[in-house]
Amino acid sequence: MSITHMGRRWPSFLLAASLAAAALPLSAQSAGADARPTVAVLYFTNSSLVDFASYAPLSKGMAEMMISEIAQNSAVRVVERDRLQALLEEQNLQSSDRVDKSTAVKLGKTLGAGHMLMGSFIIDPSKTMRIDVRSVNTETGQIEYTESVSGKAEKLLDLVIQLGAKVNAGLKLPALKTASSTSPAAKSPNQFKALMAMSQAIEAEDKKDINSATTLYKSAVALNPDFDRAKTRLASLEKISH
Numbered sequence: 001m002s003i004t005h006m007g008r009r010w011p012s013f014l015l016a017a018s019l020a021a022a023a024l025p026l027s028a029q030s031a032g033a034d035a036r037p038t039v040a041v042l043y044f045t046n047s048s049l050v051d052f053a054s055y056a057p058l059s060k061g062m063a064e065m066m067i068s069e070i071a072q073n074s075a076v077r078v079v080e081r082d083r084l085q086a087l088l089e090e091q092n093l094q095s096s097d098r099v100d101k102s103t104a105v106k107l108g109k110t111l112g113a114g115h116m117l118m119g120s121f122i123i124d125p126s127k128t129m130r131i132d133v134r135s136v137n138t139e140t141g142q143i144e145y146t147e148s149v150s151g152k153a154e155k156l157l158d159l160v161i162q163l164g165a166k167v168n169a170g171l172k173l174p175a176l177k178t179a180s181s182t183s184p185a186a187k188s189p190n191q192f193k194a195l196m197a198m199s200q201a202i203e204a205e206d207k208k209d210i211n212s213a214t215t216l217y218k219s220a221v222a223l224n225p226d227f228d229r230a231k232t233r234l235a236s237l238e239k240i241s242h
Contacts, residue, residue, distance in 0.1 A: 037173070040079035040113035041066045042099055043088075044131070045120035055123060060206075061199025062131070062160055066117065068229045069164025073173050079111045085206055087111065101136055101143070108138035115144070115171060129153040131163055135171060145170040157191035157227075158183075184226035194224035198233065205233075210241055 043059040046052065064081050071078040087110060093099055099107070099118070108116035119133035130150040137144045147170055149163045161183055185191065201216030217234035220227055 034077055036075055036077045037115065037171075038077045038079065038111075038113045039070055039115045039117065039171075040084060040108055040111050041070070041081070041117045042084070042104060042107070042119070045118075047120050048123040050123060050125050055121075057196065057199035057203050058121065058156075059199075060202045061195055062119065062121065062156075064198070064202060064233075065157070065160045065195070065229060066119070066133075066164055066167070069161055070168060070173075073168065076173055079113050081202075083111060101141070104136050105138045105141050108136070114138055117167065123153050127153045129156060129159065131159055133163060133167060135167070154189075154192045155186075157188075157195050157224075158186040160195075161186050185224055185228065188224040188226060190223040191227075194220045194227050194230065197223060198227070198230045201230075201233070205237065210237065213237060214241070 041063045044062045046056050046059050048055045060081070063084075067078050067081055070076060084107075087107060091107070093103070093107075101118070104116045104118055108114070114137065116136045116138055117133055118136060119131060121129060121131045123129045128150065129152065130148060132148040133146070134143050135145040136142070145167070147163060147166045149159050149166065151159050185194075188194065197216050197220035201213045201220065204210075204213035204216060214234065214237055217230055217237065220230035221234060224230070
């Protein structure tokens with residue numbers, strides 16, 4: 001049996017399926033496209049007791065690394081930092097200190113993220129570092145998980161990788177493929193300087209200072225040749241600039 005619809009003859013079962021799909025809300029039609037849990041990472045709050053201004057760029061650099069770590073899971077969708085940056089600029093929320101839990105929930109919903117990670121770090125006069133992170137469920141508004149790591153600041157990249165693995169497990173996501181102990185970048189004696197250079201590059205990039213950003217990314221890679229995230233961002237920037 002066929003039915004004439006909009007000047008065309010359709011088999012009845014095909015027309016019924018087409019009309020049923022069209023009747024669904026757009027959200028329902030697209031839901032099946034990617035049903036993975038979505039995670040977004042806010043910039044880390046700087047609470048350092050010494051050299052506060054010097055460590056400020058790490059707020060973005062550490063968030064970038066957490067995104068990179070969690071994104072190793074193919075079963076998870078992670079919001080890119082550039083999308084978060086654009087939203088923060090739109091909402092005039094450049095300072096992470098102005099983002100409380102309720103604001104994080106609103107940002108998460110706008111980004112389509114079910115989990116919003118909020119973190120902070122502190123460095124004391126002995127250069128010991130503590131990094132804390134908590135996950136907010138954007139549906140319930142509740143803190144669903146907290147974690148922390150601590151160690152010497154010179155091992156910062158290793159600390160961030162450790163934290164990423166812990167958060168991944170705490171949120172009951174599939175295990176990460178690469179442990180921190182096997183990451184060449186995390187064994188570099190220049191890992192702190194390299195991550196700092198990348199953090200400064202990200203800030204320069206956000207300010208549209210492409211030349212400075214490129215120079216700083218190159219510095220990060222020179223300091224730590226195994227620093228894949230810095231390499232990726234450098235390649236992306238060079239592709240755009242050309």
